[in-house]
Amino acid sequence: MKLITHKGFGFIGNGRDKDLFFHRSAVEGTRFEDLQQGQQVSFTLGQGPRGPCATNVQVL
Template structure:
């Protein structure tokens, strides 16, 4: 099982359904709305803290199993 990481939402475009998360102490990772683990409308807000697993998508590293940290 992959290690859960934390980071901050750099930006997220609700109409396009994707954005980027800056990993704590690391690089930016792509995030798609389908990877967000919440009920209802799946979106993220700029500056929001999140937990996630780093995976690899078609275009490189991406955040998966993303969940907001309260």
């Protein structure tokens, strides 16, 4: 997981060519500010205005 904390979003590696975008509002069970680079998370694959994205992002 890569975080762009000052902009309120991040990217989750999905094992394919392109990482999945997620917005701070998609984080559940913890605050976006408490996430850490490289942390393991679970998520649901969703669809955003620019293509696939991660929703329901939760720390494992």
